[in-house]
Each structure stands twice: as structure tokens, then as C-alpha cells.
Amino acid sequence: MDAGPGPGSLSTASRNANEPLDWHFLQCFGERTPGEEIQDADIISAIEFDASGQHLATGDRGGRVVLFERVAIQNRLPGVDQRAPQLRPAPCEFRYMTEFQSHEPEFDYLKSFEIEEKINKVRWVNHPSASRLILSTNDKTIKLWKVYEKKVAHLANYNKKDEQPGTPSHPSMNWSIPAGGTASPTRLGPLPDQKTQLSLEHPKLSRPQLRIPTVTSTEIVLAAKQKKKYANAHTYHVNSIALSSDQETFITADDLRINLWNLEHEDQAFNVVDMKPPNMEELTEVITVADFHPIDCHVFAFATSKGAIRLADLRASALADNTCKSFEEPEAPSSQRSFFTELLASMSDLKFSRDGRHMLARDFMGLKLWDVRSESAPVATFPIHEHLKAKLGDLYENDSIFDKFDCCFSGDGTQVATGTYSNCFRVVSRGDGRSGAPGTDQVLEASRDPQRKRLQQTPAKQTPNRFGLSRGSSSAKKPAANGAVGADGQNSLLQQNHDYSAKLLHLAWHPENNLIAAAASNSLYMYAAR
Incomplete structure (x- = not known):
């Protein structure tokens, strides 16, 4: 059912790790028109590719799950954006499959609060059957x-009343003629003390010929059915789901606890972390x-509001919160701490x-790349919101400082991506960061026009200015190819044009190809690179 990448696919295997990717817009679903009012229920709140990359799932604040499937680009379908400028042919596109209502709003009468239908996370389960x-x-x-x-069968040749004139209005009624009277309906026939005579020859009382409906056509549609419901195991809000590599167990995390489930048992869960x-x-x-290790089904990691990452092994203890490896940077001196320090550190x-050797964590200010074998310090740090350091007060007043941005690895692990404001997302190579190795940092805006705001930061010597921003050398100020600009132009644009109301929180990287699905408000954008 799931075909792998075909000829001309966006494979990451043969590309140099530090070679910049040439991104271009692929397609869009549900883009807003200027001045259009967006319903809160239509805003996308979760996004996930399956393991093969053949299917994509999104969840929204209205409790709906929408599915897309990959198709060959030659078969352009109505769901595909026909106006998209094609800079070069891409090997595949996605089309709309189906959608279903996953959750409904509820009310907890014991605690007197409403439970929103908003989808927090969606995860695919790898299953050998054709069902998903x-x-x-x-x-x-x-x-x-x-x-x-x-399969849905369409029938015809029904025994309809309008097609059978003179047929009694109710098939369970028997028509009888009392002696000396007129025809009248009774459910049990004539009374025992009445003499009746039933005239079958009368045209208005004769029974019509019974016809059997026939199947005229059959079509195959996608249907969604709830198989299990795992409820009443979390006191606080669930923020994560993660499947183990055995595809039989999964963990769910709330603010203070992590529970371990088996897919087949909806009424039983084991508490493996308790921080209350x-x-x-x-x-x-x-x-x-929280997230499961992609290879070892007994290892998982979770992050906290203090910026710490803890790696737990279920073989060491049934309750894993006291046996974890801790990945945490040294705490800043009190002289450097501020009211916003803890808010910015929250993961x-x-x-x-994909190989399980590294962990990528996102806090408000940037990305941190950790090696699971080294707890001392991250192997690389990628600043994302350095240009907002001077505006932390404004971010706190409008609650933007509490925004939760997703992050993702490329299939080969050489690139990472995360969202930011102004409907933009950034793609950074792992060559960047504290190591000082050469790499690329690209900023793209979720828009139909791929040339509108395509920005690329070239490697350059970094010198901080009085605003805490990075300035490149004079060689980085020269315009690059493909409409890209240097580091100064990038920082200037981000600093001047940031729009806190237009935020790109959710994105996912295709597991096999250089293809990113990014959700900006109610719109789903696809970007591809070679």
C-alpha cells in the first residue's frame, strides 16, 4: 500500500550535510483570503506524518482530524493548489483524504470546568493491515x-408509496369490509362477532406486487471508527502522546504524571513518572x-518547565522519575537572572x-541539540528569537511568551526546523551552533509566493551589537543567489516585521524527503527542497 520514494524523490541520502537546501513552495490547503475572518475552531493545533511519509494528519481546535495522502504530481487533483508557482518539478504532492470528528466539548461536573475539544496531539500507529x-x-x-x-451500495427499485397508487398507508394494517359497511383498517382483522368479506379483486384493495430492491452501483469511501477510549487516567491536562517502537505501548504525559498504556487495554494504565x-x-x-526513543522501546525522555530533559529507562525502575539521566545546562548566576528567566527556559x-543518538529541544528563545551520551552540555545551540530579547515585556503583556513552538529533525538528521512569528519558520543545519562549524540558517514565510520572503544566512563571523543581535561580516551583506540576503538583512527584517498574532507553531518534516508541512493558523503549507 505504501510505496517508498520513487525516482526523482527528495532523498536526503546523497546531499552534503552543510550544503544549503533550495526550498520552494509546493502547495497549500485552506489559505486565507485578505480580510477573511478565521474561526477559532479551524485553527490547526497538531500535525504529524506517518512512518512511511505516505500520509499526513492534522488536528484542529474544533476537535477534527483531517487526513492527507501522497500522490504522484502528474495526477493533479482538485485539492491541489493550481496557482502554485512551480520552480522545478517535484516528485509528489498531497491530496485531501477524509476528516472526522475526534473529540466533542465536555463538562466536568465534579470540578465544574469545561473540557475543550481542541486536539493537542495526533500520532500514527504503524499497523500491518490496510486500515490506518x-x-x-x-x-x-x-x-x-x-x-x-x-463499501457503500446504492440501491434502486424501492417499494415506494408514490410508486404504488392504492397501496395502504401502513403495511401492517389488514383491510376488511364489515357486513353492511365500508372498508376500514384494523390491525388484527375483523372482530370475531362480525361477518366480513375481503374482496381481493377490488382494484383499490388488491395488494401490489412486491419488488426486491436492486444494487445499481457500489463505491468505496473512507470511514472512521473509534476503537478505544483511554479516559479518566489524567488529573491535569494531557500535553503529549508518544508511541514506543514496538507499536504496542505508548505514554501520555500531563503536567505532573506520565502514564504507560497498552493499545489493547483502555481501562488500565501504569504510572511511570510522578512529580507531584x-x-x-x-x-x-x-x-x-515527552517522547519515546525511536529504537529502544524501554527508553523515553521528558522535558520540564525549568529547561531540564530527563531520560528514563523502564528496565531500571517501575517508577522512573528517580532514576533518570538529567540533561540540563548550569543555572545562570543570580545577577543574570530576571523575571523572565524561568519562562524562557520552559521546553x-x-x-x-531518527537514529536515537540526539535529542532536539525547543524553548522560547531557541533550539538545543543534545547527545544522549553526554549530559554536561548541548552539542549545539541555535538562537531563534534573539531579536526579541529587548521586547520580553511586550511579549509577556500579550501572552506571546507562553507560545509553544514545535521542532523537528530532517530524515537524515542533518537539518532541524522550528517555527517563529510572522508565519515564518527556520531551517538550520546541524553544522551551525556553538561548535562554530559552517552551516546554513534559512527563514521562509508560509506563503504562496516562494520568492516573497526567502532569506538565507550565510556563515559569517558573529559580533554582538548593542541590541544583542548577530551581525555578519561585510561578505555576508552581499545578496546571495535565489533572492537570498545576508545575516544583516535577515535580522533587520525579523526585527521590523515580526507579527505576534501570526505565529507558526506546528510543523513536521517528512521522514524520507526534504519536505516540510507547516501549519499557520487554519492553513497548511507544503515546502519542498532538493
Whole structure:
């Protein structure tokens, strides 16, 4: 069913790790028109590719899950953006498959608060059958859905009343003629003391010929069916789902606990991490995100609001919160700490690389790349919001400082990506960061026009200015090819044109190809690179 990348695919295998990717716009679903009012229920809140890259799932604030599938680019379909400028042929595109309502709004009468239908996370379950299994969750309830092909038969030649004049209005009634009277309907026939005579020859009382409906056509449609409902196991809001590599168990995380489930048992979960203190006044940190190791089914990691990452092994202890390896940078001196220090340190996303050797963590200010074998310090740090350091007060006033941005690895692990404001996202090679190795940093805006704001930062000697921003050397100020600009132009543009209301929070990288799906408000954008 799932075909791998064909000839001309965007394979990452043969590309140099530090070679810049040439990104171009591929397609868009649901782009807004100027001045269009966006319904809150239509805003995308989760996005995920399956392991093969053949399917893509998105969840929104209205509780809906929408599925897309990969098709050959030669077969352009109505769901594909026909106006998209094609800089060069791409090997594939995605088309709309189906959607279903995963969650409905609920009300907790014991605690007197409303449970939103918003989808927090969606995850694909690898299954050998033709059916597709998807896990989705809102703040409280996790559901397992089965999406399958269903045959729908269209029938004709019904026994309709309008096609049979003179037919009694109710088929269960017997028509009888009492002696000396007129025909009248009774459910049980004539009374025992009445003499009746039933005239079958009368044209108005004769029974019509019964016709059997016939199948005229059959079509195959996609249907969604709820298989399992994992409920009542979390006191606090669920923020993460992660499947183990055995595809039989998964973890769900809320603010203080992580539970381990088996896909087949919806009424039983094991608590593997419990950070709730005996006295809630002593609470200093909460769990913000969790993820399973892609290879070892007994290893998982979770990040906290203090910027710490903990790696746990289920073989070491049934309750893993006290046996974790901790990945955390040294705490800054009190003279350098401020009111915003802890808010900026909170981790919003955590991802393992495909080989499981590295972890990528996203806090508000940037990305940190950790080697799972080294707890001392991250191997690379990628600043994303350095240009916003002077505006932390404004970000706190409009609650933007609490925004949670996703991050992702490329299939080969040489590139990382994350979102930012002004509907932009950044693609950074792992050659960048503290190591000082050469690399690229590209900023792209989620837009139909790929040349509108394509920016590329070339390697250059970094010197801080009085605003804490990075300035490149004179060689970086020269315009690069493909409409790219240097580091100064990039920082200037981000600093002047940031729009806090237009934020790109969710994105996912195709597991095999250089293709990124990015969600900006209610729109889904696809970018591809060679």
C-alpha cells in the first residue's frame, strides 16, 4: 500500500550535510483570503506524518482530524493548489483524504470546568493491515481511531408509496369490509362477532406486487471508527502522546504524571513518572513534553518547565522519575537572572533523531541539540528569537511568551526546523551552533509566493551589537543567489516585521524527503527542497 520514494524523490541520502537546501513552495490547503475572518475552531493545533511519509494528519481546535495522502504530481487533483508557482518539478504532492470528528466539548461536573475539544496531539500507529490507526488527544481523553475503506451500495427499485397508487398507508394494517359497511383498517382483522368479506379483486384493495430492491452501483469511501477510549487516567491536562517502537505501548504525559498504556487495554494504565509533591506549595516544575526513543522501546525522555530533559529507562525502575539521566545546562548566576528567566527556559517540544543518538529541544528563545551520551552540555545551540530579547515585556503583556513552538529533525538528521512569528519558520543545519562549524540558517514565510520572503544566512563571523543581535561580516551583506540576503538583512527584517498574532507553531518534516508541512493558523503549507 505504501510505496517508498520513487525516482526523482527528495532523498536526503546523497546531499552534503552543510550544503544549503533550495526550498520552494509546493502547495497549500485552506489559505486565507485578505480580510477573511478565521474561526477559532479551524485553527490547526497538531500535525504529524506517518512512518512511511505516505500520509499526513492534522488536528484542529474544533476537535477534527483531517487526513492527507501522497500522490504522484502528474495526477493533479482538485485539492491541489493550481496557482502554485512551480520552480522545478517535484516528485509528489498531497491530496485531501477524509476528516472526522475526534473529540466533542465536555463538562466536568465534579470540578465544574469545561473540557475543550481542541486536539493537542495526533500520532500514527504503524499497523500491518490496510486500515490506518491514529491516536488523538484533547486535554483529558485519548482515543484510538481506525480509518478504513468501506463499501457503500446504492440501491434502486424501492417499494415506494408514490410508486404504488392504492397501496395502504401502513403495511401492517389488514383491510376488511364489515357486513353492511365500508372498508376500514384494523390491525388484527375483523372482530370475531362480525361477518366480513375481503374482496381481493377490488382494484383499490388488491395488494401490489412486491419488488426486491436492486444494487445499481457500489463505491468505496473512507470511514472512521473509534476503537478505544483511554479516559479518566489524567488529573491535569494531557500535553503529549508518544508511541514506543514496538507499536504496542505508548505514554501520555500531563503536567505532573506520565502514564504507560497498552493499545489493547483502555481501562488500565501504569504510572511511570510522578512529580507531584506531597505539598503542592512545594511544586517548582511541571512536565511540558515527552517522547519515546525511536529504537529502544524501554527508553523515553521528558522535558520540564525549568529547561531540564530527563531520560528514563523502564528496565531500571517501575517508577522512573528517580532514576533518570538529567540533561540540563548550569543555572545562570543570580545577577543574570530576571523575571523572565524561568519562562524562557520552559521546553515546549522535544524530539529524538531518527537514529536515537540526539535529542532536539525547543524553548522560547531557541533550539538545543543534545547527545544522549553526554549530559554536561548541548552539542549545539541555535538562537531563534534573539531579536526579541529587548521586547520580553511586550511579549509577556500579550501572552506571546507562553507560545509553544514545535521542532523537528530532517530524515537524515542533518537539518532541524522550528517555527517563529510572522508565519515564518527556520531551517538550520546541524553544522551551525556553538561548535562554530559552517552551516546554513534559512527563514521562509508560509506563503504562496516562494520568492516573497526567502532569506538565507550565510556563515559569517558573529559580533554582538548593542541590541544583542548577530551581525555578519561585510561578505555576508552581499545578496546571495535565489533572492537570498545576508545575516544583516535577515535580522533587520525579523526585527521590523515580526507579527505576534501570526505565529507558526506546528510543523513536521517528512521522514524520507526534504519536505516540510507547516501549519499557520487554519492553513497548511507544503515546502519542498532538493
